[in-house]
Amino acid sequence: MCGISGVAFRDPLEGPEEELLKSMAEAMRHRGPDDEGFYKAPGIGLAMRRLSIIDLEGGRQPLTNEDGTVQVILNGEIYNFQELTQKLEGRGHRFQTRSDTEAIAHLYEEYGDRCVHYLRGMFAFALWDVRRRRLLLARDRVGKKPLHYCELADKLIFASEIKSILADPRVPRDIDPDALDQFLTFEYIPGERTIFKAVRRLLPGHFLIWEGGRLRTETYWEPDFTPENGLAEGEWIERLEAELCESVRLRLVSDVPLGVLLSGGIDSSMLVALMRKVHRGKIRTFSVGFQDASYDELPYARLVAGRFGTQHEETILKADVTQLVPELVRYFDEPFADVSAIPTYLVSKMARRHVTAALGGDGGDELFGGYDTYLAQKLAGAYERIPGLLRGLLVEAWANRLKPQAQKKGVVNRIKRYVEGFEYPRELGHARWMAYLTPGDKEKLYTSDFRAALYGRSGYEPMVQRGRGLAALDPLARAMAVDFLTYLTDDILVKVDRMSMAASLEVRAPFLDQEVVGLVHRMPSHLKVRGFKTKYILRQLARRHLPREIIQKPKQGFSIPVKNWLCQELKAMMMETLSKERVQRHSFFNPEVVSRWMHEHLSGTHNHAHRLWPLMMFELWREAYLMPRNDKAVPKEYSAAGSFR
Incomplete structure (x- = not known):
């Protein structure tokens, strides 16, 4: 696992300053604390930081083909590199290392841009073709590894993280208003946009070519969601188990210790079970719990650890995270408000004390239908058949009068959230229950x-x-x-990448292996959500491996009690961050509305956590990235508030 970056020039004779390349690499030291590497030539400069996982001594990057005419830097892991190496050696290619990065160089020699079709893994790489003076950037199919770029008048700048691009003082810092609006709507920014107008995200399943001073992007893979009918349920279960076992087996290839991030839910518990099935050695598991019992899954994690005889480590997340939150904001480079980033960072940090890589259960909910929002959508038709006047006078008025509960998934909280979903455009479908600012909220909050x-x-x-x-x-x-x-690629995978890399830990996602993804996408939807039972087929498979308590437990989600914390331990931080004085420094939000939301939340009459937390994250991000600071990791060339120019 690494952080990669580079600069390509329109003028083929121009080259990057060595100091800029070093600054770009240094900005991502946390992604690769073990080593750094550089390549400079007319028209191009490459830089990387390395977290050593495979071929610890020989895997220093950039890596090349036999004559040095193909230079490659890679962030990620290619799980089928040994198979690829054997095939390429059979075709006459000579390898100098045991590194998966070198396999890409030879694969490009053999297949050109089509080399991406042969890669099975998580990756973002940059490849410089010396003879053709041509840069190829590529990102894996699902988007497990990030890649950003910025095109200026004289050059293209790219990097795993935006902070590395911002090491160049010429990169404009103007805020993209659409990106800000989308962030406040969903707590993350979907698609190509970033918070900066000048910076774009390379989409999953895409590659970018820079040649002759011109940029173009192409799609090399798109998921096929067409269901395949005719197979019996038992056959689907057999295929699923076989693919998951192979996916786990591939992800155990490593020259460093491995573990599992165990939440106690069915996804991560299945990984422990399958790891035990294909691996006879010691298994280490890592869990984080909460003092609030309605958020805590440690008893379930302990049950799984005991069942499979793992060496188990755990920690309790306390509410005093006032020092931690601003630090995490800086790792994301742009506003990001998924509160589960906090426990993700803490469990990654704990795991890193014992291992360098770990398996994670990410993707299970999106593949197998694990979210309550899918059930909410099933009920939406019946609810919408109630006459609008009757809904407004009875159901919605009654729901609005109910006081929020302290419990995470209390009945009242579920009712209030469900009813609120109908304030959003119907075209959003189930995403109505994944949005956080209604049209009415925006009308009040946004300035003219x-x-x-x-x-x-x-x-x-x-x-x-x-x-x-x-x-x-x-x-x-x-x-x-x-x-x-959307949500998986731009929220879940962003969170896991940034928080694990902040701890210099590599997290591997067996559920998101391309063969597993392809298989599950072909399954009919009734095998995923049956009646009001989510993850039906995964639960059926789990019956072979897991305790009944794990299979039958409702989904809790990897979250924190932010509603309660904002009224208690994080109250002072919220009041300071969202004070009228702070909010008035820019022209984005109405400070009176923000103050009213805080008052209503603190009084207990309303739960505005899903409105206030994103606003706090934006203000903390703005302070970190748009205000002058004496910090080498964040450039100083920012205006006081940013602009919409």
Whole structure:
């Protein structure tokens, strides 16, 4: 695992300053504390930081082909590199190392840009073709590893993390208003946009070519969600177990110790079970728990650890995270408000004290239908048949009068969240219950300047467009496909990558292996959600391996009691971060609305945590990235508030 970056110039004779390359690499030291590497030539400069996992001595990057005419830097792991190496050696290629990075160089010699089709793993890589003076950037199919780029008048800058791109003082820092609107809507920024107008994200399943001073992107893979009918349930279960076992086996290839991030849910518990099935050695598991019992899954994690005889480590997350939150904000480079980032970082940090890589259960919910929102969507038709006047006078008025509960998934909280979902555009489908600012909220919160900068565009549009493109699927399959293409890629995988890399830990996701993904996408949706039972087929498979308590337990989610913390331990931090004085420093939000939301939340009459927490994350991000600071990791060339220019 690494952090990669580089600069390519329109002028073939121009080269990057050595100091810039070093600054770009240094900004991502946390991604690769073991080593660094550079390549400089007319027209190009490459830089990387390395976390050594495979071929500890010989895997120093950049790596090349036999004559040095193909230079490669890689972030990630290619799990089938040994198989590829054997085939390429059979075709006359000579390898100098046992590294998966070198396999890409030889694969490119053999197949050109089509080399990406042969890679099985998580990756983002940069390849410089010396003879053709041509740069190829590529990102894995699902988007497990990040890659960003910025095109300026004279060059292209790219990097795993935006902070590395910002090491160049010429990169504009203007805020993209649509990206900000989308962040406040969903707690993350979906698709190609980033918070900076000048910086773009390379999409999963895409590659970028820079040649002759021109940039173009192409799609090399798109998921096929077409269901395959005719197979018996038992046959699907057999195929699923076989593919998951192979996926886990491939991800155990490592020259450093491995473990499992064990939440106590069915996904991570299945990984422990399958790891025990294919691996006879010691298994280490790592879990984080909470003082609030409604959020804590440690008893279930202990049950699984005991069942499979793992060497188990755990920690308790306490509410005093006021020093930690600003630190984590800086690792994301842009506003990000998924509160599960906090426990993800802490369990990664704990695991890193014992191992360098770990398996994680990410992707299980999106593949197998694990979210309550899928059930909410099934009920939506019946609810919407109630006359609107009756809904407003009875159901919605009654729900609004209910006081929020302290428990994570209390009945009252579920009712209030469900009813609130119908304030969103119907075209959002199940994403109505994954959005956090209603149209009415935005009308009150956004200043006239902010609304004018949006020119009437809607922050809900990315989800609506995704849904339209999947109209041929049944409603449940469409909802899961939208989540796979948006929430998984741009929230879950971003969170896991940044927080694990902040701890210099590599996290591998067996559920997101391309063969597993392809198989599960072919399954009919009734095998995923049956009646009101989520993850039906995974639970059926789990009956072979896991205790009944794990299979039958409802989903809790890897989250924190942010609603309660904002009223207690994080109250002072919230009051300071969202004070009228702070909010008035820019022209984005109405400070009176923010103050009212804080007052209502603290009084207990409303739960505004899903509104206040994103606003806090934006203010902390703005302070870290748009205010002058004496910090080498964050450039100093920022305006006081940013702009919409």
